[in-house]
Amino acid sequence: MRNFISVDDVQDLETLVKSALALKKNPYNYKHLGKDKTLGLIFLNPSLRTRLSTQKAAINLGMNVIVMNMDKEGWALETQDGVVMNHNTVEHIREAAAVMGQYCDIIGVRSFPKLVDKEEDYSEDFFNKFIKYANVPIISLESATLHPLQSFADIITIEETKTKPRPKVVLTWAPHIKALPQAVANSFAEWMNKADVEFVITHPKGYELAQKFSGKAPIVYNQDEALKNADYIYVKNWSSYEDYGKVVSMDSNWMLTNEKLKLTNNAKVMHCLPVRRGIELADEILDGENSLVIHEAANRVWSAQAILKEILEKNF
Ligand code: CP
Secondary structure, eight states, X not given: OOOBSSGGGOSOHHHHHXXXXXXXXXXTTTTTTTTTOEEEEEESSOOSHHHHHHHHHHHHTTOEEEEEEHHHHSOOEEOSTTOOOOSSOOEEHHHHHHHHHHHOSEEEEEXXXXXXXXXXXXXXXXXXXXXXHHOSOEEESSOSSOOHHHHHHHHHHHHHHOSSSSOEXXXXXXXXXXXXXXXXXXXXXXXXXXXXXXXXXXOOTTOOOOHHHHTTOOEESOHHHHHTTOSEEEEEOOOOTTTTTOOOOXXXXXXXXXHHHTTSSSOEEEOOSOOOBTTTBOHHHHTSTTBOHHHHHHHHXXXXXHHHHHHHHHHO
């Protein structure tokens, strides 16, 4: 593995999950791997979990870490080629990424979509250019369309807690007051489609994900129907892909409650966080014993550490 942008960068998912679980048991076994190596973490958007867990993972491997909040501390970046930069952008990604590549051995980047132009966001232009010009391994800390470190932590969490070989996992849309990216849902779908689970997606009409990511997963428009016998429910809001970036429903009936849990096989409830209580998820769920949200967040360390370990082993 050179870059970690999507599940397609993973050669063997089962082996990678085992590697993460082994690191969880013995976090400091590979401290020699990161000696004198620098990880740069570049954020163009806010973060709590990704920032802290990836730093912790790198420290466990003996790496040095540099963090830059590019949106607040860096020059405004130009990404278009051939433009005369006589407006607000100060530095071109060609130079900025190339310079960062001189200081760092591996770079993690977070860059959310603008949710205005579907083609621009789904081309992953920013990430592709960053990979091209930085010339060092790149890890996605969440791109316009995917959040692979989150999905990897989610699959680790399911592996650790499942009570049957092939659990039923339901990805459900949840209401929200803002238009959010599709990245977490896209990513969860593409990882679940490669995992040994029965995977179902439920959302109101108009929230269909890009088929490239939802794959052959059945889409059930009736949430109660989808939740029947579920072992895991993955709760997430996303804005419309079809009517790009728009909020086409805010139906509060889609918020998961303890009443809805009665339809399930005592399902465990997952959410990547941050979560808006009382809108996306009921307090009674988040504070109840079925919630796995803190467990998932804790596993972000081991997903990041397994990826960093793999990149360090294969590229240096
Ligand atoms: N789940 C997640 O990526 O959290 P942050 O946005 O806080 O990093």
